[in-house]
Amino acid sequence: MTQNLKYLFLYICLLLCTLPASAYDDPEKNVTISSQEDRYEFVYSSDKDNPINIKQELKTTYVCNQFRTNVPFAVFYDDKSRIDEVRVYINNDRRKDIQPKYANYSVDDIFYSDAKICGLMLDLVKKGTESRVELEKTILDPRYFTAIYFPEIFPVTSKTVTIVIPRWMKAEIKEMNFNGANIVKKAEYDSKHDADIYTYTATGLAATQKERQSPGPSYKYPHLLVLSQSATAKTGEQLKYFNKTEDLYAWYHSLVNKIGDNETTIKEKAQEITKGLSADTAKIMAIYHWVQDNIRYIAFEDGIAGFKPEAAQSVLQHKYGDCKGMANLTRGLLKALGFDARLCWIGTDHIAYDYSIPSMAVDNHMICALNYKGKRYFLDATETYIGMNQYAQRIQGRQVMIEDGDSFILDRVPTRTYTQNTETESRTLRIEGNALVGKARHQWDGESKEFMLSQVNGIRKEKVSDALVRYLNETNDKYNITNLVSSDMETWNHPMDINYDLRFQGAVAGFGDDMFIEMDFRKEFGSYSIDTAKRTSDMLFQYKHHVKHETTLEIPTGYKAELPEGLTIDRDGYAFHISYKQAGAKVVYQKEIIIKNNWLEKSAFNQWNTDIQALNKAYLEQVTLNKK
């Protein structure tokens, strides 16, 4: 879904991962785009199926500032677009010998897509010289013409984006993230062609940056959203695109109507899964769990199939599907048992928009909604290990478009606080020689549980008993775990529980009459300081973490304890609490780390770094036991 946006993202990934191959090459300085002209025009076409096309003409001039090199040039296309021509000029000389290569574009997590790449390596022959690529591309259907981004992977000195909209075409242009960007707009009317011409001129655009855990491009970069609403075809026929959200839904809904689920097959399966269950909630949970556990997620993005869910019986038979297929199967199984289950379209938190914008750029995901006893639940079976009524960060608070016959319902996935994801660890320890010995208990819920289960299930089975241990002891063999007992790891509708015996060899440093003990083994977030010199975008945590820890240590007879000071930091987005206290002959160490908001803005980085430093300092504090 929303392929254009995804392509842009992929495009950036692709280009950045090829660049480090030439480590000597700092694209920021050595190569810049001196000028780029990007022109789009709505035109009539003789193709019956696609009567309106968009012709794109893109001219990009690269300049070599320091030393000769070559740069990749790539554009994406798919079943709904085609590359008409690519011309290469080196120092203004047309080079017919340089021809692009065309191929399917494959990425790791997408099994099959109709995305194709057209690319070439462009030589910059000398310092001060320019090379230029001119591209002509046709977008066949205005629905798929959604966004135009301004920045490139190289800094751009000057860029113009021109959109020619004949008056027979109704389209709206939305300016996104223009704040702080140096972009000037000009609107003209071309009376000869009866067309409006919009020209945006941007200067001094910084290069795009690929950073881990950062917001999607629609949050970060200036871009235009093009909303094609309707057109009068050459024949006089009125063509409707997406004038309102209703139109978008109508189109999606028309695709859903063509799915062709086989209700008998689905019903049989639903009954088989819920055999012996009588309570509604047990049935619902069983269905959700079955789809999570038995359907492998494989992404398909193939033309219209990128928007139309695969039939439920097909997903059932294949035992794999993409988000649409999994949502539709979940819906089918629940409906077969008489529940009110619906398909939902949703844009994950990777996308900055909601359905107030009628565009395919708004969503990228599908889930299933269940209305049960006056409440609405959302089921996303692509999240393999999440429990019922728990939501992954990426869909929390996101607007959903829920099918409702010919109309639709707009709702939001509930937002969960960090308490959904609480992970607790409590240890009761005593000293034996230079070891800490005792019992430990862990509990995970929500996304911390999902994370733990996906980690442990990702390790080969021959080591499964070791896999969990290694997850828990962070591969430190001195942190010796035995007698491990876990709650059922094959179901995840309850918090996950693990108990074990612990012997942490060498954890007690004895010097003379004193013993020194580090009460914290895990030191979560200790390595989370942010390189403010390099990082350009906000930081997103995978989810809202909530770590609770308590260690109780017996004070050996004849010793007295000297305790460090604790730490209390409480900010808007996060909190760190560490405390030590003595309770009778015991030292109690407590820690709580809360990420209240998974989105850490750049403006908070300095404070965050200071706080992480304080946290690290607190982690280095030791409990001292002195002989009385």
Next chain:
Amino acid sequence: MRVLHLTLLFLLLSVLTFAQKKKDLEKYNERAITARTEVWGWNIKAFNQPDLTNIDTKQSAVVLAKHIDVKVSSSKKLKASVFGFYVQRDIFYATTVREMVKINDKVALEEYSQFSFKKFRQLNGFRAKATTIIGVRIIKADGTRKEVKVDEEMVTEQDENKQQKSKLAIPDLQVGDIIDYFVLVEEMKDASGAIDQQIFVLGDDKPIKQLSVHCEISDKYSIRYTTANGAPDFKITKDDDGNVFDLLVRNIPALPTQLWMSPYRQVANIRMNVNYGKYVYGDIEVPAGSYRRNPLDGEIVSGARLGALGNYRYAGTPGPVSYVDGVRDMIKTYQRDRGSKLPKDSIPYYVFYAMRYMAFFRVFPDSKINVGLSRNLSDSDNRLFISLVARTLHELDIRSDVVLVTNKYGPADGELLEPGDFEYVLKTRTDKPVYITSASVFSHCNIFSTAHEGQNAIVTNEVGGAQKKDDPPFATRVKIPFSTADQNSHLEKIDISLDNKMEQLLVDRTTTLRGALRADGQKDLLLFEDYYEEERQALGIRESFMEKFADSRRNKALAEEYTNAFAQARKDQKDAFNSEVKSQFDATPKELTSYRIKNMGMRHTNPDFVYDTKFILEGFLKKAGNNYIFDVGRLIGGQLTIKQEQRDRKVDMYEPFARSFEHDIVVHIPAGYKVEGAEKLVRNVDNACGSFIVSSTVEGDKLHVTVKKIYKHAFEKAESWASMLEVIDAAVDFVGQKVLLKKA
């Protein structure tokens, strides 16, 4: 699934195009149907009635049966193939690998859930092409068998070479199922084309209940094969068309750990070469229709001798010979400018370094500008390199011989199959022989590759020629010596003081890398600009390429571009040093205050790579009331740890080479504190495999700790594993050691 990932560079490689026609596709589809019927119909009990007893569910997957079927030519047998038409004239061969696997967990499910293949492939050579056909069936836990409709389920993409790539996601596959699949590759080439070597490996990372091989090879072909590491021999029979080779092995356990393995020498395997017609090379002659089992080393040597001579001759042809001429000119200039001739025993050294310069350091005006750290990874064809050196030496009146040596990670003596099993080393025929081996940016003259250590190499005289009167005595064998742990050493001299707040370590460090541990460090840290200049001067080259460019009107601008590129590379070098500190200390430095290369170690005469770094580390001092615990053990960095499942080892250890790591640490104790627990740091593990020895003293305001970890040999028998563990564990244990800085 192995999906070909597309990168732009890859995309731009020039390629042959191969558009298959509709007719080909129809033929393909027909062939696929018959192939599936054939393969599913195999009369092999292990497939037809799989043995599901004693399945080790602790394994991710268990191979219930595996069968490899190889057919080489015979128009009679291959009528059904897509290429049937050509078979009369061309080489044809088909390999089917069928495997039936019990899936025990999600990891194995993932591994077997997707296939990627090319129905058609264009091979190098006239009319050469290949097709791939696959078949998949699933046996559910209740015993029902389902055939996957491959043609309906698969999707096809076009790759950058305009070749079609098909992908198949296996439907209805779940944990607990059995997947039964085959991949059939049929290839056609003209008679001069080579047939890929068949390697039958009797082992996998999962247990195999039954492995069988069946090869039918027409009498038009000759066969050679080698059984290695205790692999059983084929049962060989004759049918009306040719030889038939059969092999059956049962209950092969999962292969052991990846650490310190040499699979060619440790895993039972059979390698087989098939040639069209009679095979003659060197002393081996195998008539068509015949086979040769386990050829003698001497016979392989005879072929390798021819190869050495061929390479030597090639080095004298136009093109390669320009390297020889180039080095000869360099030596002339060098001698002229010095006013004296090079002593004869120095010539091989000069020639080696000059040839290294020619291969890796030279810059032409039309060279791509590549002066960053990635340049350090350049490599070249070793055989050509030593042949060029041999030819240059010959012109300078020094003869040399090619030494044939096996790689310890390749097939061993006694299990050789082809000349390519040998690698070449050059040995000068001088009183003190000079050995010339690997060609890379930082290789030294007269040093053996560690992969050759301990091998009993064979000296050939094809290149050197017949023995002359003044020649030193000719030895036909030379045992490549093992290097010692002392020679391959990593030394750290670390001086540490603490900041006033008792939070930071201020580290002043000198690192020396020697022997086989040197080149990796050089690759990570050295700049072309620096070593180019040092080598240019050492070789007596009058003008640097920068000077040349600057003096030339045409290339003047290029000198400026190089200056810019050098500046960029120098910036990247700081990141490289940062990473180096991080990897050595398992901690990101708070700040890298300075770094400096003291000695580049470019030559055997000055062989150590030495550099200084100054930086700040945090997190090593832990506050305990008024006192501090100092994690002194962590200063030796991350140590090799042995995972629980690796601790039980029954196979020999092929380590890279003997080596030693030494840390000489001085900690300046801050005023007002005294050190406690220094004596507890002392370690004294010393056994036949290695040692881990720590001494620790406090003198005045200094804590002095020396840590020495030694791996004594490049190879250890499995019996020594316990001793090896003792050393490894001692080092791991030391990392957790601490001292107390007690407020006085």
